[in-house]
Amino acid sequence: MRRCPGYVRDFIRGIEVQEIGLAVGQAVRLVGGADPQLAAIVGLSLQVSLSAVAIAVLAGLPLGAAIGVGRFPGRQALIILLNALMGLPPVVVGLLVYLLLSRAGPLGQFGILFTPAAMVVAQTILIVPIVAALSRQVIEDAWQEYREQLTSLGAGPVRASMTLLWDTRFSLVTIILAGFGRAAAEVGAVLIVGGNIDGVTRVMTTAIALETSKGDLPLALALGIVLLSLVLALNAAAYLIKEAAHRRYG
Numbered sequence: 001m002r003r004c005p006g007y008v009r010d011f012i013r014g015i016e017v018q019e020i021g022l023a024v025g026q027a028v029r030l031v032g033g034a035d036p037q038l039a040a041i042v043g044l045s046l047q048v049s050l051s052a053v054a055i056a057v058l059a060g061l062p063l064g065a066a067i068g069v070g071r072f073p074g075r076q077a078l079i080i081l082l083n084a085l086m087g088l089p090p091v092v093v094g095l096l097v098y099l100l101l102s103r104a105g106p107l108g109q110f111g112i113l114f115t116p117a118a119m120v121v122a123q124t125i126l127i128v129p130i131v132a133a134l135s136r137q138v139i140e141d142a143w144q145e146y147r148e149q150l151t152s153l154g155a156g157p158v159r160a161s162m163t164l165l166w167d168t169r170f171s172l173v174t175i176i177l178a179g180f181g182r183a184a185a186e187v188g189a190v191l192i193v194g195g196n197i198d199g200v201t202r203v204m205t206t207a208i209a210l211e212t213s214k215g216d217l218p219l220a221l222a223l224g225i226v227l228l229s230l231v232l233a234l235n236a237a238a239y240l241i242k243e244a245a246h247r248r249y250g
Contacts, residue, residue: 020217027221038222045203048116048190049183052123056179059124060131061172065161067132068139079136085129090122094192097122101193114195119203122189127179134175139164170245174238181234184227 030038067078099105101113101121112118142164150160165172187205194201196210204223211220 024221026218027225030218030222031225035222038219038226040199041202041204041207041223042226044116044201045184045205048119048203049123049180051120052127052183053176053180055120055124056127056131057176060128060179061135061165062161063128064132064135064137065139065165066157068136069143069157069161069164079133082129082133082136086133088126088129090126090186090188091192093125094122094189097125097189097193113193114197114201116194116201118193119190119201122193123183123186126186126189127183130182131175131179134178135165135172138168138171138175142168170241173241177234177238181231184230 067075067082097118098113100107101110101118102108103113112121139161143160146164146167150163155163185205187209190201190203191206191209194203194206196202196206202210204227208220208223208227211217211223
C-alpha cells in the first residue's frame, strides 16, 4: 500500500485542526448561551451528585466519628475495610446495584432501575467509604488531642463525637467537597444503572462519552468545560476554606 504524500497528510491534519477549532468555538457558545440541552444535563448531574453526597454525609460522618472515637473489637479490620472500599471500581458497584434493582433482584419491586434514584444509590455507595474513612482520620487525630479534656468534662462517646465533628468542621467540608468531586466525575456506575437515557438519566460524564462516540464534539466539549470548571471551583473552595480556618483559628 502506497503511503500518502507529505502534503496530503498536512492537508488532512489542517482540516482536523480547523474542525477542532470550530468545535471549541461552538462549545464556548453553548456554555455562554446557556443551551437548554446543556443546562438540562448539568442540572440533572448536580441533582444526582448533590443528593448522593447529602446521603453519604449523613451516613459517613457519624460512622467515621464513631470509629475515630470508639475502641472496640474489630476496629482495625473495619478501618482497613473502609480504606479498601475507597478504591471500589465504579463498574463493579454499578453491576451490583443493577443486580439488586433488576426485576429479578431483591429490590426490583421498587422499579427504580434506569432512573435518577438508581444513580443516586450507586454514587452513594461509592462516596460513603470516602467520607467515612477520611473523616475517621480527622476525628481520630482530634480525639488524640482533646481526649483528656473531653473525658474530664464527662463527655461520653456520642457527645465527644458530636463535639469533634463540630470542631473539625472546616476539615470535614473539604472531605465533603472531595466526595462531591468523586460523584460528579463518575461515569461507569451511573451508566450501568441509569442507562444514559436522553432527558431522563443522561448526566455530564455519560453524555460526554456518548457525544464523543457520535462525533458531536461541540456538546461534548461544552460539557467538559462545565465539568472542569466545577472541579476547579471545588478545589478553589477547599483551599479558601482551609486558609480562612487557619487564619481565624490558627
